Amino acid sequence: MLNEIDLSRTDLNLLVLFEAVLGEGHVGRAADRLNLTPSAVSHGLGRLRRLLNDPLFLRTPKGVVPTARATELAAPIADVLARVRSVMATAAPFDPATAMRRFAIGAPDGVSAVILRPLLAELSRIAPRIDVGVRQILPSPARVWRSAIVDLEAHAIDIAIIPSDDIPPRFEKRCIYEEDFVIAMRPGHPFARDPSLERYCSMQHLVVSDSGDPYGFVDEQLAKQGRARRVALTVPNFMFALAVIAETDLISALPRRFVAMHAARFGVLSLDAPLPLPGFRLNAVAPKVAMMDAGVAWLFDLLAEQTAQKHPSGLPARSRQS
Structure with a gap:
């Protein structure tokens, strides 16, 4: 990547700067991460651009995006920095009791x-x-x-x-x-009295989906049996799901460990699923x-x-x- 002449007058911190700008996608945030001024980061990028003969990062209204050359260099530079950090770490062995x-x-x-x-x-x-x-x-x-x-x-x-x-x-x-899944619901939910597959399909369901897509792996398993369900609500995360389930008649397939650890604070109960769900x-x-x-x-x-x-x-x- 660098010839011997260039390496002899190259500041290794320029690669650290490259790593920060690539990771943040923004010169200002990279400056904050490195405890530098945005001007210092811009100046360092200018030196690196001349050294590597490429613009490296292109400005956009939301920050910067890497050029094709910068994307190509990302892995080799990460490898170089990881090895340098490993060498430097040997000077002070990692001790979790005292490490900051x-x-x-x-x-x-x-x-x-x-x-x-x-x-x-x-x-x-x-x-x-x-x-x-x-x-x-x-x-x-x-x-x-x-x-x-x-x-x-x-x-x-x-x-x-x-x-x-x-x-x-x-x-x-x-x-x-x-991990596998259980069916979570509020106390006294009618499904708990008859946890059959037919009853399950007749319930209103909640699905955790960041994108809002109501079709998930449960629907795939139901389809294999020629069945379907109504997804009445999607929410973006599992904690929100527990809060909603606790106060409605919605039921949801949620991770077993997650439910065992957090459902009690919401007063939510769980049952094994009435159909095989993949772990x-x-x-x-x-x-x-x-x-x-x-x-x-x-x-x-x-x-x-x-x-x-x-x-x-x-x-x-x-x-x-x-």
Whole structure:
């Protein structure tokens, strides 16, 4: 990427600047992230543009977008910086008991609501100066988690936790827990007295869908049996779903661990589904080059250790019926 002459007079911080502007998509936000002025960032971009002989970022009304060349350079630069950070980290070995760092975790809200309670408890005990930021990530159409991969490669997040096994080989992947679905409803709901498939199909349903699309995996399973249901409402997240279910006659298929951990505060009950619903695995994902960072590797292992424990109710996940 750089010849020997250029490298001898190149400031490595220009690559850090590139990484920040790419991740933020905005010069001002990149400046805030780097504790620099927007003018200093613009000046650094000018030097980098001359060095790489490309505009790199094009201005838009909402910020900047990378050129084709900048997109092509994103992965190699991320690899270079990860290796440099790994080398520098060896000078001060990562010790969670004393380390002062902030990590970013990306996950759907139904997943972050499950992992945060045990994670925060453990951090308080063994790593009191470690801070965590949680970023909600959403699937692309057809439930593909491409945005998580993009965020990882742009260093917007350190680790993603997603319900997908379709992970490129350049990423480390580990299953941290398995999940399935239960049917959630308010206390005294008529469905609880007759939890049959026919009765289920006659109910009014709530579906969690950020896009507002009312057709989901439950509808796919019903269609296989020649059945359908009425989706009366869609909401954008699982916590909102619990709040709505608690005060209406709507019912919803929600993740079992999530319901076991949070339904009691809303007074919501759950039953096993009257039809087979697919389970899925939640995988922690991080770039393999990022795993060279001892801090990221430590958090990756900690997430697996905390969430691989038994069901929060104290019973095995599939034996619980509330």
